[in-house]
Amino acid sequence: MxxxxxxxxxxxxxxxxxxxxxxxxxxxxxxxxxxxxxxxxxxxxxxxxxxxxxxxxxxxxxxxxxxxxxxxxxxxxxxxxxxxxxxxxxxxxxxxxxxxxxxxxxxxxxxxxxxxxxxxxxxxxxxxxxxxxxxxxxxxxxxxxxxxxxxxxxxxxxxxxxxxxxxxxxxxxxxxxxxxxxxxxxxxxxxxxxxxxxxxxxxxxxxxxxxxxxxxxxxxxxxxxxxxxxxxxxxxxxxxxxxxxxxxxAISTMEKEKERLTKLRDKIIETLTKEIPNCYLNGHPVKRIYNNVNVRFSFVEGEAILFMLNSYGIAVSTASACSSPKLEPSHVLSAMGLKQEEAHGSIRISLGRWTKESEVNYLLKVLPEVVKKLREISPYK
Ligand SMILES: Cc1ncc(COP(=O)(O)O)c(C=O)c1O
Structure with a gap:
């Protein structure tokens, strides 16, 4: 199943x-x-x-x-x-x-x-x-x-x-x-x-x-x-x-949740930025909420990653304003000085109460393959 x-x-x-x-x-x-x-x-x-x-x-x-x-x-x-x-x-x-x-x-x-x-x-x-x-x-x-x-x-x-x-x-x-x-x-x-x-x-x-x-x-x-x-x-x-x-x-479980999710978040950030070439973290490395990972990949579109992950049963979101019919880059990433193509290559992975380590491991197995496949057919590289 x-x-x-x-x-x-x-x-x-x-x-x-x-x-x-x-x-x-x-x-x-x-x-x-x-x-x-x-x-x-x-x-x-x-x-x-x-x-x-x-x-x-x-x-x-x-x-x-x-x-x-x-x-x-x-x-x-x-x-x-x-x-x-x-x-x-x-x-x-x-x-x-x-x-x-x-x-x-x-x-x-x-x-x-x-x-x-x-x-x-x-x-x-x-x-x-x-x-x-x-x-x-x-x-x-x-x-x-x-x-x-x-x-x-x-x-x-x-x-x-x-x-x-x-x-x-x-x-x-x-x-x-x-x-x-x-x-x-x-x-x-x-x-x-x-x-x-x-x-x-x-x-x-x-x-x-x-x-x-x-x-x-x-x-x-x-x-x-x-x-x-x-x-x-x-x-x-x-x-x-x-x-x-x-x-x-939420208030009574905040401390425990912080400890558990920080470890999972950091595992995702470390693995992706280490194992995937030209993958970078968006946002502050330390002053960030413990359930948020936002990364960008050169030469690929965030939307393409989202749709391919979706076909593997994994739901993430893009940082670019895909809700906008104009497909404008995210105003947040633009305000940080990212170029249009950098903003478009970004995805947000956010964790929560029912995120399991096995799910993180699955993501970390699938995502590098997805990025590799998309780069092979990318006109930007
Ligand atoms: C920081 C922030 N403010 C406001 C909103 C708007 O929330 P809602 O759509 O529930 O009104 C959101 C939803 O994503 C949010 O993340």
Whole structure:
């Protein structure tokens, strides 16, 4: 029987069975609307508030600083547009390697009366706090730099950037969709933080925005006034309960997972870069999340590797924006200074809770053969 192996945990994760069990009662017998006054409603409300306490605790926040949303995309849009609409004008700084939902929200704001600048990154994909300081203007209202990059896994110096923002009285937002539940997050200098369920073995349809007490934002959704009036709409209780359960499991197993996956990640990086000629690591060698490998191979296309691995039952992703019909190279790899052909020859291998050493070994057997075969027919070599 053909094996199917998943190496795309950075895209999304399967839902943990324990999470599914925690959610099930809220899909049927405890189906109530948390805003309803009767006992069906109060059961749902209790579960919602318990989940808020768990999520808040997982980042050392207060429960009233957690606003539940439907996705990291929504949380990020809420942070950028919410602050911008509240301030009405001003300058916003975002890193050039943000997820599209931050970049496109910032670009939209720039077309609607706000000044927006994009922070450069170094060759390893790291934003320098000094660059942030240099680019801050008198009218800067918000800086947004992600905690861990989704393509190359680099960990950004958000504590240092947050300190600079605090010193200059500027709000600091960080998208922690890729780091939450994997590495500790220090929110002492962060005003707004995006976290998500679907990256930590929770269901899709749940995420949150931490908004530090005192930070004022305008809501994007107007309606019944749920979530302190900041995010109207009936809360997705089953998904939020699952999100909280997933966070509890992720936080309590974080250290062990880090140890186990670091070894597997390093084995992949060492083997590929040693055994395959002209294979290089993208992103920082040390300051990177332990489940991310992003490598490039000269003379081959990442998409070709992806499709051939797929035929062997191995799922990886390309770093280039293959979702774009224009097949433009990844904005992250381009920002790091990679040439178009280098960016196009890159793939992302991301590991997770059910990655086994035997699967890594299979990948390490198949991938060199795939690259060799593709190079034999490559017009670029
Ligand atoms: C860093 C980061 N931010 C935001 C998102 C968007 O998440 P979603 O599609 O769940 O809204 C992702 C998803 O890959 C991500 O990795």
């Amino acid at each position: 053909k094996k199917y192996i998943y190496f795309d945990y950075a895209a999304t994760t399967p839902v943990d069975e324990r999470v599914i069990r925690s959610m099930t009662p809220f899909l049927n017998e405890k189906f109530g609307n948390p805003s309803s006054m009767h006992f069906f409603g109060s059961d749902a409300k209790k579960a919602l508030e318990k989940s808020r306490v768990i999520i808040a605790k997982s980042i050392n926040a207060n429960p009233d600083e957690i606003i539940f949303t439907s996705s990291a995309t929504e949380s990020n849009n809420m942070a950028l547009k919410g602050i911008a609409f509240n301030k009405r004008k001003g300058h916003i700084l975002v890193s050039s390697i943000e997820h599209d939902c931050v970049l496109n929200a910032a670009k939209w704001l720039s077309k609607n009366g706000f000044e927006v600048d994009f922070l450069p990154v170094d060759k390893n994909g790291i934003v320098s706090p000094k660059e942030v300081e240099k680019r801050i203007k008198k009218n800067t209202i918000l800086v947004s730099v992600m905690h861990v990059n989704n393509e190359i896994g680099t960990i950004q110096p958000i504590e240092a950037i947050g300190k600079i923002c605090k010193k200059n009285n500027i709000y600091f937002h960080s998208d922690a969709a890729q780091s939450f539940g994997k590495i500790p997050i220090d929110i002492s200098n962060v005003d707004l933080l995006t976290i998500s369920s679907q990256k930590i073995y929770g269901p899709k349809g749940a995420a949150a925005l931490f908004i530090k007490n005192g930070v004022k934002i305008e809501p994007l959704l107007h309606g019944g006034g749920q979530e302190k009036g900041l995010r109207s709409s009936t809360e997705n209780v089953p998904a939020i309960v699952g999100f909280a359960k997933a966070a509890e499991i």
